[in-house]
Amino acid sequence: MHQRKRIIIIGAGASGMMAAIEAARCGADVMVIEKEKRAGKKLLATGNGRCNFSNINSSPPYYHGKNLMLAESVLKKVTLEEVLSIFSYLGIKHKVEEEGKIYPYSDQGSSVLDVLRYEMERLGVEIKTETKVVCIKKKENRFMVTLEGEEIKETIEANKVILATGGKAGSKFGADGSGYQLATQLGHRLIKPLPAIVQLKLKAPWLKALNGVKWQGAVSITQQEKILRREEGEILFTEYGISGPPALQLGRLASEKEEDCNINITLFPEWSRDELCAEVYMRMRSSQEKPADFSLVGLLHKKMIPVILKESGIIKTNCLVSEVTDIQLKQLINLLSNWIIPVKGTLSWQHAQVTAGGIDTTEIRTDTLESKLVKGLYLAGEVMDIDGDCGGYNLHWAWCTGIIAGRSSASA
Numbered sequence: 001m002h003q004r005k006r007i008i009i010i011g012a013g014a015s016g017m018m019a020a021i022e023a024a025r026c027g028a029d030v031m032v033i034e035k036e037k038r039a040g041k042k043l044l045a046t047g048n049g050r051c052n053f054s055n056i057n058s059s060p061p062y063y064h065g066k067n068l069m070l071a072e073s074v075l076k077k078v079t080l081e082e083v084l085s086i087f088s089y090l091g092i093k094h095k096v097e098e099e100g101k102i103y104p105y106s107d108q109g110s111s112v113l114d115v116l117r118y119e120m121e122r123l124g125v126e127i128k129t130e131t132k133v134v135c136i137k138k139k140e141n142r143f144m145v146t147l148e149g150e151e152i153k154e155t156i157e158a159n160k161v162i163l164a165t166g167g168k169a170g171s172k173f174g175a176d177g178s179g180y181q182l183a184t185q186l187g188h189r190l191i192k193p194l195p196a197i198v199q200l201k202l203k204a205p206w207l208k209a210l211n212g213v214k215w216q217g218a219v220s221i222t223q224q225e226k227i228l229r230r231e232e233g234e235i236l237f238t239e240y241g242i243s244g245p246p247a248l249q250l251g252r253l254a255s256e257k258e259e260d261c262n263i264n265i266t267l268f269p270e271w272s273r274d275e276l277c278a279e280v281y282m283r284m285r286s287s288q289e290k291p292a293d294f295s296l297v298g299l300l301h302k303k304m305i306p307v308i309l310k311e312s313g314i315i316k317t318n319c320l321v322s323e324v325t326d327i328q329l330k331q332l333i334n335l336l337s338n339w340i341i342p343v344k345g346t347l348s349w350q351h352a353q354v355t356a357g358g359i360d361t362t363e364i365r366t367d368t369l370e371s372k373l374v375k376g377l378y379l380a381g382e383v384m385d386i387d388g389d390c391g392g393y394n395l396h397w398a399w400c401t402g403i404i405a406g407r408s409s410a411s412a
Contacts, residue, residue: 004029007409008145008158010133010179012039014395015381016164017116018402019409023162024123026410031156032125033147035132035174039120040113042166042173046395047101051109053092054083054399055392056100062393064252065361065386066191071397073366078400086403090115101392136161136182138374160376160409164402167355167382168193175349179383180359187373189360191385195352197394198251201344202241202263206307210237213303218269219246221253221343223261228253232269241344248390252356255346265339267300273337280333288322295321311335354394358385368408369401376412380405 005028009016012034024030032039046052055062058080063071084094084102092115093105104111120127128147135146143158165179180190219242220230231246241247242263254261268276283295292314296305309317312332314324324332346352361384363372371377380401388394 005159005410006031006157007160007162008033008143008156009162009164010145010182011164011166011381011383012036012127012129013164013166013381014040014043014398015166015402015405016162017120018399019162019164019378019380019406020125021116021119021123022403022406023410024120024125024406026407028160028410030123030125031158032120032127033131033133033145034127034129035178037129039117039127039129042170042175043113043395044109045170045173046109047103047392049109050103050107051112052101052103052392052395053087053112054080054094054102054396056080056096056102057391058388058393058396062389062391063386063397064196064356064388065358065384067361067385070361070364070366070384071386074369074397074400074404077367078403080396082403083396083399086399087112087115090119099391132178133182136186136377138186138376141376143376160378160412162378162380162405162409163359163383164380164405165383167358168349169195169197169352169355169382171348171350175355177355183359183379183383186371186377188363188371191357191360193355193357194252194255195346195349196252196255196356196387197248197353197390198255198346198351199238199243200241200247200251200254200263200346203342203344206311207237207241208239209307210303211239213237213301214244215267215301215304217246218266219250220264220266221250221257221261222264222340223257227264228257228261235265240347245390248353251346251352252387254343255356257343258345259343261343263341263343265341267336267339273333276337277333280329280336284321284324284329284332288320290321291318292321292324293317308332308335311339353390354387355382356385356387358383358387361385368412369405370408370412376409378405378409 009032131149137144168177218232231249233245236244306317381398
């Protein structure tokens with residue numbers, strides 16, 4: 001009788017669960033090892049609990065890494081239609097919202113997790129939770145995988161291993177980068193992991209004064225006056241810096257450049273400079289007896305007004321507009337159109353939604369996601385040096401790589 005392939009998948013996150021389902025569908029004997037108490041813990045938090053599980057725009061320009069050939073190959077091999085078809089079969093009806101974000105109709109991340117767990121159970125996938133993989137060794141054509149739990153330590157054999165451990169982002173959900181050590185022990189090269197899709201810390205004395213202020217505007221990250229990336233949307237000012245979708249999208253570059261960059265905020269991106277000048281001059285020059293701070297009421301958030309005026313050199317914010325010099329007025333307009341603030345860094349791994357960096361993708365086959373260094377070892381998801389933008393791109397990457405790794409490992 002033909003013996004079924006034993007495949008061990010390390011990590012029961014999005015990519016690991018998808019890999020388990022696809023490998024089991026191909027007839028493999030699948031075991032998933034998860035160090036947390038339950039599978040898919042991080043999945044429940046995505047999209048504020050609603051689970052933004054893909055995006056209609058999923059394509060290479062929305063992904064980042066040192067070598068994007070692998071991303072191009074994966075996204076070409078597994079189409080968006082195939083991903084949505086798999087979830088439709090599992091029972092997830094999807095809807096498309098702003099910026100192409102795809103959600104389940106139920107608006108619950110638990111729905112996505114429930115159908116994945118049900119399908120694994122239906123296919124006979126064995127899941128070991130609260131168990132950590134401490135060592136992987138290759139012995140001839142088999143893997144020896146050493147497991148450690150609260151009361152057990154054992155070594156089990158496998159024909160194939162899929163590393164789907166995730167990165168370091170979201171430490172509150174158990175992410176710790178332990179998969180990197182397993183991969184490097186087997187000879188793989190690690191590209192330094194950095195927090196991405198993460199809030200920005202800024203150097204400014206007025207941050208506490210603006211804490212909680214929300215503003216629709218544009219944010220650019222610049223280095224030596226060169227714009228590296230620009231995003232528009234709701235900016236949330238905090239006591240440490242800025243958050244909100246535009247800030248989160250720039251987190252990767254801020255992590256990479258560290259303190260050698262600035263944030264440039266445009267408060268009125270929909271206006272030309274001439275339109276902004278006309279508005280400010282009308283407010284600051286039409287009524288000479290108005291206090292300077294009162295002249296900006298209705299244009300700026302109330303908390304912003306004293307900060308903006310002081311940053312423009314108008315220290316006495318309630319002075320009459322007649323006392324505001326032309327130089328100060330010019331500085332005010334410059335600041336409203338291009339507010340330059342030095343970057344201090346980003347928040348910690350606990351706050352990051354995804355990891356930039358990871359296992360070098362030049363050491364991974366683009367067609368099967370099998371290691372070029374260790375035959376029978378496959379990689380899936382965030383553990384690799386590929387990360388996507390905010391908006392469902394990273395979960396889409398998890399599904400695609402899980403599909404390929406699961407099928408490839410079972411059929412090879």
